[in-house]
Amino acid sequence: MQNFKKMSKNQQTIIIGFFLVLIILSSILSFSVSVFLMQFFLAMITIPLILKKEYKIAKLYLIIFMVSLVFVFLVYYGNQFYYGNPYYIGGSDDLKFENWGYDVYDANLFLPHKVIKQQILDRFNNAPFYAVIIAIIVKFSNGLAGYTSFLPRILNVYFLIWICMILEYLVNKYANIPRDKLLFVIGGFALMPNIQYINSHVFRDTFNLLQVFLIVFLFDKIIDSKNLLTKFISLLFMTVLIYFTYYTRINSLAFAAILSLLILIEKYKIKIRYVILLFILLILMSDILKILKIEYFITTYTRYVANIAGDGLSRFIFGRPLLPFGIILRFVYSFIIPFPNFFGLFKESSRLLYDFVYLLIYLGVLVQILMTPFIIKRIFRFDWLSFSFLGCFLPVIAMTFTFRHVILYYPFMVAMAVDGYFSTKLNNRKMIMFLWGIIAFCLSLIYVVLKFL
Numbered sequence: 001m002q003n004f005k006k007m008s009k010n011q012q013t014i015i016i017g018f019f020l021v022l023i024i025l026s027s028i029l030s031f032s033v034s035v036f037l038m039q040f041f042l043a044m045i046t047i048p049l050i051l052k053k054e055y056k057i058a059k060l061y062l063i064i065f066m067v068s069l070v071f072v073f074l075v076y077y078g079n080q081f082y083y084g085n086p087y088y089i090g091g092s093d094d095l096k097f098e099n100w101g102y103d104v105y106d107a108n109l110f111l112p113h114k115v116i117k118q119q120i121l122d123r124f125n126n127a128p129f130y131a132v133i134i135a136i137i138v139k140f141s142n143g144l145a146g147y148t149s150f151l152p153r154i155l156n157v158y159f160l161i162w163i164c165m166i167l168e169y170l171v172n173k174y175a176n177i178p179r180d181k182l183l184f185v186i187g188g189f190a191l192m193p194n195i196q197y198i199n200s201h202v203f204r205d206t207f208n209l210l211q212v213f214l215i216v217f218l219f220d221k222i223i224d225s226k227n228l229l230t231k232f233i234s235l236l237f238m239t240v241l242i243y244f245t246y247y248t249r250i251n252s253l254a255f256a257a258i259l260s261l262l263i264l265i266e267k268y269k270i271k272i273r274y275v276i277l278l279f280i281l282l283i284l285m286s287d288i289l290k291i292l293k294i295e296y297f298i299t300t301y302t303r304y305v306a307n308i309a310g311d312g313l314s315r316f317i318f319g320r321p322l323l324p325f326g327i328i329l330r331f332v333y334s335f336i337i338p339f340p341n342f343f344g345l346f347k348e349s350s351r352l353l354y355d356f357v358y359l360l361i362y363l364g365v366l367v368q369i370l371m372t373p374f375i376i377k378r379i380f381r382f383d384w385l386s387f388s389f390l391g392c393f394l395p396v397i398a399m400t401f402t403f404r405h406v407i408l409y410y411p412f413m414v415a416m417a418v419d420g421y422f423s424t425k426l427n428n429r430k431m432i433m434f435l436w437g438i439i440a441f442c443l444s445l446i447y448v449v450l451k452f453l
Contacts, residue, residue, distance in 0.1 A: 101134025
């Protein structure tokens with residue numbers, strides 16, 4: 001694993017200067033001293049990490065930071081103009097998270113198990129720690145200029161950058177992707193409009209992905225380091241992190257376990273068939289499925305998605321039994337959602353900014369559709385990257401399949417797409433994209449005709 005060349009002093013000054021300008025501008029536009037002070041603190045962590053990078057990758061992180069801030073304001077005001085408030089569909093889980101955060105703040109309890117035990121939140125609440133995070137933000141901001149919904153949204157911007165840094169580390173170490181293509185992996189993930197859209201709401205998904213990646217990163221340090229003190233400190237932090245992740249989204253621990261196991265396999269060259277056998281025995285001899293609520297998530301979310309799907313293709317897909325053919329239908333369907341409905345855009349004046357955001361999302365989905373053959377091709381290499389993708393992708397399409405949860409597998413899907421694309425010869429690449437483009441266009445035309453006519 002090679003390292004990038006370090007930046008010169010002048011290059012570091014440029015990066016710092018642009019970051020500070022963006023922090024000041026975004027704080028002014030949010031009309032919040034709290035936003036400025038929070039960003040100042042987060043920048044003290046983020047900027048030194050970026051300054052260790054090579055200049056071109058540091059510039060990419062700067063672009064991600066800028067685009068993410070712009071998206072926060074686009075989504076915030078797009079919702080505000082259309083719904084009269086800045087929340088998803090006028091108030092969904094994002095509004096609930098803020099209300100729960102206020103409940104926790106009022107109770108002055110900041111340990112998630114105590115929040116549940118004292119019944120500050122419903123005992124079936126599956127995200128008490130994210131409510132604690134919101135409560136901490138409220139407590140921090142109340143001593144300044146007061147709480148604003150921009151605070152957790154902009155916090156997500158920094159979380160996304162930290163996720164990209166861990167993704168960079170993991171892909172660089174285990175995926176055998178050429179270093180000059182690593183920029184496409186990081187940028188392709190973080191700048192995808194669908195990811196930016198999720199990241200710009202008060203959702204726990206970005207934070208939860210950061211937790212998963214941090215657990216995997218610490219696990220890598222535990223098995224890789226020869227220093228006992230480093231191992232102990234990493235194990236201690238990982239244990240604490242597992243506790244908080246359990247109270248953020250319990251089933252996400254399964255993703256952390258899968259990715260950690262794949263690192264172990266890669267490091268010690270363990271044959272995958274032995275691992276699969278061990279995994280099957282673990283399921284049969286333990287209550288792990290019950291502990292992680294796997295069956296609950298499959299039935300609950302399948303019913304939920306089917307109920308909101310209307311009478312279209314999605315209702316048909318989620319009305320099928322998961323096995324044996326339902327999982328195949330979901331696999332295919334996952335590459336075309338949210339389906340680009342360009343005909344529904346820009347019909348109301350109050351929706352102009354809102355629809356502009358969705359236009360960007362739909363354009364991103366078109367890119368995703370065009371890259372599908374390269375992703376599928378890359379799966380059959382059956383290495384660390386393809387198994388990491390499948391290990392995150394299959395549980396999501398089987399258990400949850402809500403639009404926010406794609407963030408859990410998207411980093412590896414983008415890495416698959418990039419590696420699959422660049423490892424294909426130029427002439428073959430052009431032919432595949434041309435033929436697949438025609439096929440995708442014809443299929444989408446059929447879909448539109450069946451749905452709207």
